[in-house]
Amino acid sequence: MTSKSLGKGANLPVAADSVRAVFGWSGGPGAPRVHVWALLVGPDGRVRADGVVGGPQPQHAAEPVETRPDGPVEVRLAALSPETDRVLLCATAEGGTFGGLGGLELLLTDARDGAPVAEFAIAATTETALVGGELYRRAGQWRFRAVGQGYATGWAGLTADFGAVEPVEAAAPADAAPAPAAPAPAAVVPAPVVPAPVAPAAAEPAEPDWVLPPALPAATEPPPSTVHLRMPPAPAAPPGPAPTTPPGPAAEPSPTPPPPPSTVHLRMPPSGPPGGADAAAPPYVPPVTPPGVPPVGHPGPYQGTPPAGIPVPSLPVDMGKRLSLRKQQVAVSLAKHGAAGVAARVVLVLDASGSMAGLYRKGTVSGVVERMAAVAAQLGEDRPMPAWTFASYPARLPDLVLGGLLEWLQVHVRVGEISLFGRPKKPRKGLLPGQVDMRMVGIQNEEQRVIAEVRAYVRAYPAPVPTLVLFFSDGGVYRNAEIERELREAVEEPVFWQFVGLGQSDYGVLERFDTLPGRRVDNVGFFAVDDIEVLSDPELYDRLLTEFPQWLKAARAAGILH
Structure with missing residues (x-):
């Protein structure tokens, strides 16, 4: 069984009762340290007061969600309470940006047998925090969406969008080393403070492994100019004719393009408000109208009823x-x-x-x-x-x-x-x-x-x-x-x-x-x-x-x- 390669914004149903989400990347000299988080969002669209899982709180006290500092996020979907409507799969970069990593992707698998469910290649430049994907309820079923939303403003950007509270630093021994196993849960104090990390003195404890980067001045995050969509390989001689449309209900088709190439470099729109040439010249083509009739749809003043004597269909x-x-x-x-x-x-x-x-x-x-x-x-x-x-x-x-x-x-x-x-x-030919x-x-x-x-x-x-x-x-x-x-x-x-x-x-x-x-x-x-x-x-x-x-x-x- 192979996983489905998703483009940004695509989604699919998740049949597994428990899933494991893993961020993958390749590093190098000067690459940042990545930390993984899960944010539990309530029905009101805001992160729950106790909804930050990761860092000093690697496991939720009541919900079946747990993380490791730079490892997987495990979620037992079937056991989540109605108080959790979505689980955001997030990561933060310490000591650099996600643009300094190669092959950044999010992999979703069945936690029971490791069977692949989905993979999503993430494009990043100056971001220090991102939402890689989300698990969400729809019509009584869990689904996964490839999000790929980055924030150059780090944790502060996530806070602005979802209301998450940064976990408070927990004390750590000076000689503590990152451990692959999840540490014991620690209390989280819900204080909306984003302190910049300060280099500790020699006699003070070393900075914990999970500390977030300092928030940058508020600004619109620079967007990636290109998204590299990893495409699934063409199937090898499947029995019967290949379908031309995705199987199953068509309510939420994936926008991922057909997969002849192994990789598609797709230029994505900027993330900020409209500007530049695109904003100045929207793709509007005025229609052809009879002589004397104002062009219908022309972006002009408040229009009255058609003038007398001009026929209306x-x-x-x-x-x-x-x-x-x-x-x-x-x-x-x-x-x-x-x-x-x-x-x-x-x-x-x-x-x-x-x-x-x-x-x-x-x-x-x-x-x-x-x-x-x-x-x-x-x-x-x-x-x-x-x-x-x-x-x-x-x-x-x-x-x-x-x-x-x-x-x-x-x-x-x-x-x-x-x-x-x-x-x-230019517009394509043959448009009416x-x-x-x-x-x-x-x-x-x-x-x-x-x-x-x-x-x-x-x-x-x-x-x-x-x-x-x-x-x-x-x-x-x-x-x-x-x-x-x-x-x-x-x-x-x-x-x-x-x-x-x-x-x-x-x-x-x-x-x-x-x-x-x-x-x-x-x-x-x-x-x-x-x-x-x-x-x-x-x-x-x-x-x-x-x-x-x-x-x-x-x-x-x-x-x-x-």
Whole structure:
């Protein structure tokens, strides 16, 4: 049995009751010392108060999780309590960065018989802490995701994203040497202090083996420019025809490309906020329109209804009836929450990352868009709805005009694609007018980029009404610090962000925004649904619009809206 080689962001189910995770690398002169940790994350998305396993606490007091300083992490998944929703498999570098190591990878095996489960090649440069992968629950089953998130700010970066508390230094004899066996458990004092290690005097005890490197000044971690994906070898003459699609359910397909080469050097997008040429020139292609008609989707001012005398496409009869009924249901939901007759510009954002592929194939995303068109029509008085899609990069889609809803769904609702040779310089041939080359979008989750782009659009083209952003994603959120920064800054803007989770994945900081302090108003709403297709229209609209009227009142009282 061979393990499955995963690309960054890919995931797979874990059938083993107990697993062993091992970081592998090759060192050399000046290479850093690596220490391994497990962080236990609760259902709230934060590391539990007693959730740091490693260093002075190599074994958890209550959960079946244990580590060795530079060895494996062992987790008995079947025995974990509901208080642990995820286990982050982490490492820190002492005396250097992970860029000083060669062949850095994370291997996951069955702890009972050593059978390989997955392997993940990790790219690193200036990082001194990283989350290699995570074990997480989904629909009652444990899964593994290849994360590869690094932090040049060391443990402080992990703290900002997950709320982990650095273990407090334990005393060690001066002549103590690193031992392969796990030391006896020691108490952990939960103090959010990150002391820089100080060289001990000759008479003082030697520094313990597990001490973390000092935190660097806060900064956005420099990203790796290349990820080296180790690909599985081609199977040797398997019986029967080789399948063209991955076996099993298609809900979370792995974005790992097909495996003819043994290694693929994949250029990855930068980890920070958008900037440079990519931000200045997003991959947007304006559609071809009849003479005299403003280009639909052009990033311009708040648009009114089409001018008189210009024909607008008509909807199929059944779709038109559904839209009319849904507009009435939206109006009822608004009235129920004290916002009858309110007007707003509605912006749609669609996650196109690789894990969404199954939802696109099943038509779930198309169904969501059709239902959101009714929200935009009721709040925006049938004006065109601006729309974005995103994965590694955001892309502006043509505005959705109600009369062209059917054609819009057929042309623009698509999952992202991966390009083995970096981000293409030119769109591929054969695209329809206004269609985005999804290779430009990629397959990773980089929510902060599309949030920044929507914010820039709202600032550049103010509307006389507030803006409601309807943001759909299946999770996999890991840029928590960057997302939080964008949404905190957006508090002073006339925009409310309604996030909807399509499944049971990890939504990071989005789930915690209702309780985040330090904001004048709560500008974010979030809820998740296991299967949005079985949620009735009235219930969906009630959940979508519950917080929006409250935000309107609070924003007006705070002077954000006039």
